[in-house]
Amino acid sequence: MSEKILERIAISNFNYRRWSFGYFLESVKKLGLKNIELCGCHPHFTSFEAEEFPTRELAEQIKAAGISVPVIMPEQNFLPINIAAVNSFLREESIRQLRFYIENANAFDCRKVVIYPGKAFMDHPHSQGWMYARESVKQLCEIAEEYGVTLLMSPVSAFVSDLMTDCKTAERMLREVGADNLEVCVNSSILGYAGDTLETYFEAFGDKIGHVQLADAVEDCDQLAWGEGNVNLAGQISVLEKYHYEGSVSMELLMEEYAEDPHGVHAGSLEYMKSHMEEERS
Amino acid sequence: MKKIKLEQFGVMSVLYQQYSLEYAMDSLASNGLRYIDFWGGATHYCAFDTPLAKRQKRVSDIRQMMEDRGLEMSVFTAEQICLYPINIASSNPYVRKNSMEIVKRYLEDTKEFGAGYYFMQMGYCMFDEDADAAYQRSIESMRELCEYAEKIGVKMVMEQLQKYESNLCYNTAMLKKMIEDVNCPSLTACIDCVAATAAGEDVEYFYNMFGDKLHHAHLADGFPTGHLCPGDGENPLKEYLRTFAAHDYQKSITMEINNQMYFDNPDAAVAKAVDWLRTVDCVEM
Numbered sequence: 001m002s003e004k005i006l007e008r009i010a011i012s013n014f015n016y017r018r019w020s021f022g023y024f025l026e027s028v029k030k031l032g033l034k035n036i037e038l039c040g041c042h043p044h045f046t047s048f049e050a051e052e053f054p055t056r057e058l059a060e061q062i063k064a065a066g067i068s069v070p071v072i073m074p075e076q077n078f079l080p081i082n083i084a085a086v087n088s089f090l091r092e093e094s095i096r097q098l099r100f101y102i103e104n105a106n107a108f109d110c111r112k113v114v115i116y117p118g119k120a121f122m123d124h125p126h127s128q129g130w131m132y133a134r135e136s137v138k139q140l141c142e143i144a145e146e147y148g149v150t151l152l153m154s155p156v157s158a159f160v161s162d163l164m165t166d167c168k169t170a171e172r173m174l175r176e177v178g179a180d181n182l183e184v185c186v187n188s189s190i191l192g193y194a195g196d197t198l199e200t201y202f203e204a205f206g207d208k209i210g211h212v213q214l215a216d217a218v219e220d221c222d223q224l225a226w227g228e229g230n231v232n233l234a235g236q237i238s239v240l241e242k243y244h245y246e247g248s249v250s251m252e253l254l255m256e257e258y259a260e261d262p263h264g265v266h267a268g269s270l271e272y273m274k275s276h277m278e279e280e281r282s
Numbered sequence: 283m284k285k286i287k288l289e290q291f292g293v294m295s296v297l298y299q300q301y302s303l304e305y306a307m308d309s310l311a312s313n314g315l316r317y318i319d320f321w322g323g324a325t326h327y328c329a330f331d332t333p334l335a336k337r338q339k340r341v342s343d344i345r346q347m348m349e350d351r352g353l354e355m356s357v358f359t360a361e362q363i364c365l366y367p368i369n370i371a372s373s374n375p376y377v378r379k380n381s382m383e384i385v386k387r388y389l390e391d392t393k394e395f396g397a398g399y400y401f402m403q404m405g406y407c408m409f410d411e412d413a414d415a416a417y418q419r420s421i422e423s424m425r426e427l428c429e430y431a432e433k434i435g436v437k438m439v440m441e442q443l444q445k446y447e448s449n450l451c452y453n454t455a456m457l458k459k460m461i462e463d464v465n466c467p468s469l470t471a472c473i474d475c476v477a478a479t480a481a482g483e484d485v486e487y488f489y490n491m492f493g494d495k496l497h498h499a500h501l502a503d504g505f506p507t508g509h510l511c512p513g514d515g516e517n518p519l520k521e522y523l524r525t526f527a528a529h530d531y532q533k534s535i536t537m538e539i540n541n542q543m544y545f546d547n548p549d550a551a552v553a554k555a556v557d558w559l560r561t562v563d564c565v566e567m
Contacts, residue, residue, distance in 0.1 A: 018446060023410050042367035043377065043408075049367075050376050078365040080331060086302075090324055090331040119325075122546065123305040159542035161301070240407035256364075259446040260409075 005237050007271065010035035010070060010250040015262040017041050025065040031270060036067055037213075037250040038108060040074035040101050047100045058106045062115040069108040070248035071152070071185075071211045074101045076116040077160050083136035084118025084129045084163055092134060094118070098140055105149050112210050112248070114152045114185045115140060115272070117164035117173070129163055134176050141179035152185035152210040157193065166194035167201050174208075183210040187252060188236055189217040189224075197241040212240065213252035223254035225265050227272035234276050284527045285566040286535070288559065292356045293537045294500075295326060303327070304347065309549040311351040311517035313408040313556050316351050319536040320344075322360030322388065330366070337387070341394045342486065348395075353469075355397035355441065356534035357498060360388045362403040364420025364447050371405025371450060372426070377418065381405070385427055392436045394423045398534060400431065402438040402469060404460060406448035413449060420450050421463050428466035439472040439498040454483060458491055470497040479506035479517045485525040494552060499526070500538040509540040511551045513558040520562050527564040 011033060016024040021044050028036055040046055047053060062069060066279065074081065074097065081094045101113050118136065120129020137153070144151050153173055155164045164170055174182055186201045186209060201209060214236060216229030226233055251269060258265045295318055298306035303326045310318055323549075324331040332340045348355060362368040370385060372378040392400040404424065407416030431438055440461065445452040452461050461469055473488040473496060488496055501522070502508075503515030512519050526535070537555050544551040559565050 018406065018409055018449070020408050020410050023408075043369070043372070043374065046367060048380070049374060080328060080366065082324055085325045085331070087325050087331055089333055089336075093330065119300060121302045121325075122300050123302055159545055162546070257444075257446055257483065268484070 005240055005249055006277065007127075008035055008249060009033060009146050009270070010037045010248055011266055012037040012039045012073060012250060012252065013044050014039040014041050014073075015258040015265065017044060017251055018259045019262065023059065025062065025067060028067055029065060029265065031266060032264070034066070034068060035248065036062070036072055037211075037248070037252075038062075038069045038072045038110070040072065042075075042079065046075075046079065047097060053100070053104075055104045055107045062108065069110045071112040071114060071250070072101050072105055072108065072110055073114045074098055077156070082118045083115070083140070084120050084133035085123065086121060086128070086132070091132060095136060095139060099143050102140070102144050102147055102149050102151075106147060111148060112150050112152055113144065114154050114211060116154055116156055117161055118257075119161040119226050120163050122162060126162075133163055134173065137173065137177050137182065138179065141177060141182050145179075150181045150183055150210060152183050153188060154185040155190060155194070156187070157190045164212065165190065167196045167204050171204055175187070181209040185209075185211040185213065187215065187223075188215040188231065189213075189215040189222070189252070192217065192221075192231070198236055202239070202243040202245075209245065210247055212245065212247065212249045214249060215254070217253040223252050224259070225255075225269040226251065227269065227276075232275060237277070283564060284530050285564050286404050286523060286531060287566050288314065288528050289316045290531075290533070291535050291537060292319045292560065293322055293539060293552050293555065294319040294359060296323065296359075297539050297544060298319035299323065299326070300545050301548060303344070306548070307347055307351050307353055308355050309552060311353055313549070313552045315552070315556065316352070316354055317534055318348065318535070319357045319359055319538075320397065322358060324364070327385065328361060328366070329368075337391075340393075341381055341391050345395055347436060355395045356536060357399045358375070358388065358392045358395055359384075359401040359468040363375045364408055368403075369405045370403075370423035371407060371416045373407060373419070374417065382423060382426065386430055389427065389431050389436050390434065393434050399437050399439045401472070402427070402440040403443075404440065404448060406450055408443065410447060417450055421460070424464045424469070425466065428464060428511070430565050432466065432468050436468070437497070438469045439501065440469060441472040441474045442477055444477070453481060454478075454488070454491055461495070470495045472498040472500060474500040474538075475517065475519065475522055476502050476504050476507055476509060479504070484518070485522045489525070489529055493548050497533050499533075499535045501535050502538045502540070509538055511539045511544065511558070512537060514556050523562055524564050
């Protein structure tokens with residue numbers, strides 16, 4: 001069972017953003033992986049790269065490498081994208097940026113796009129940021145419906161935004177938006193800080209969990225390579241098995257330093273997991 | 283003993299990215315600081331959150347907000363290569379052209395803000411691209427920008443980065459060569475005390491390298507990295523400030539507190555940083 005999850009693990013091009021996309025695909029092949037989480041980051045895949053982004057070429061490049069894209073993850077923390085901004089121009093621009101990924105998903109035979117709640121000003125009423133976020137999410141769901149895309153709402157660490165840091169607030173957003181094509185993405189690195197577990201999410205959302213991101217972490221919540229933090233990753237994989245989770249799973253590493261040698265970091269991280277899983281079984 | 287004055291210090295507003303700009307300025311002013319090192323990022327102000335037609339109004343509003351609080355801008359530090367798609371050395375002509383246009387507008391903004399300096403970034407290239415060609419593009423772009431800056435009367439500073447941020451300039455020797463290659467008197471060096479500590483260098487070393495071409499400083503604590511609040515790490519910051527004082531340094535110093543652990547309560551971090559300054563014998567409060 002556990003091999004099954006390891007076999008379908010996806011990695012993201014985010015850490016490869018200082019390398020060409022071709023280098024990234026070669027690395028994925030060398031690691032023996034078949035899936036990627038296509039990150040909408042500069043300079044690989046954003047609307048800032050060209051008057052009209054050559055989506056078809058990128059899709060063909062990925063397909064030619066024999067690699068699938070189960071999920072698209074637009075970068076929404078580092079890039080100027082904020083669907084909860086007080087600034088209405090930035091909100092509209094953010095929706096325009098996210099529309100770019102929703103419209104293009106089908107070109108990658110992909111039906112899932114991850115969205116963040118956006119960031120509110122902490123010195124403004126919390127309800128204001130929440131309202132902007134909710135209205136933006138509704139609008140995005142309508143756009144996604146046109147393209148047959150499901151949006152995956154991702155709670156984030158409090159270091160990114162205080163709008164949605166746990167399972168309970170994600171439930172509230174799904175309830176208030178009330179769209180059939182809004183599901184959930186779980187990032188394991190925020191669980192401990194929020195007092196949640198993977199089980200909390202599976203009990204709350206069941207088959208509405210569309211993507212799981214696994215990262216190692218320490219207390220201040222960084223998304224570390226597997227083996228560098230203190231998360232019981234083998235335990236998390238067994239939770240995915242327990243709930244018969246069939247969706248996509250990615251190895252989510254986000255330390256800035258990893259950009260220098262992303263292949264080495266990902267290789268080490270995968271190796272750690274393989275040996276760890278073997279220990280668990282023996 | 284020569285001293286550095288409190289009025290030479292500022293804080294980079296990136297620390298307040300989860301708060302409104304009004305809150306950030308209130309906090310800096312009430313903590314007794316004179317300078318804001320203005321971070322150009324969403325949603326405070328940047329090329330991506332303000333329509334062109336409203337840019338001038340936004341910029342003059344920000345200037346008014348500073349004047350209302352008795353603040354001045356030491357440096358306009360726009361988010362560029364680390365997080366945003368601004369890369370003046372890009373091999374993609376579309377990205378490079380847009381980047382140049384954005385930075386030119388930022389130079390104009392620097393003048394409108396009345397800021398001492400614009401924070402220049404040299405761009406980067408992919409690790410599997412031709413770095414020599416990228417270096418040439420970077421120098422050409424910076425020459426063009428410097429020419430424009432001189433025309434409108436704006437000065438610029440630049441610092442070395444980490445290699446994973448830019449492979450074109452990641453140590454002091456590279457920074458020195460780059461500034462010499464651009465060869466424009468308006469472009470001078472900024473010492474980043476975190477990078478210096480990490481490289482086993484210190485302020486005296488920068489004085490030896492740059493002399494009177496050292497025009498700005500980033501001060502942060504750490505182990506040695508982390509960009510922590512002064513006092514929260516183990517970098518020899520007091521020693522650095524004594525070196526600045528001994529050289530009779532008259533220019534601005536930005537406390538670059540930029541770690542997500544402070545983002546929920548930046549005012550407390552700044553209050554702590556100012557309290558720390560009180561404990562430094564060569565700082566005149």
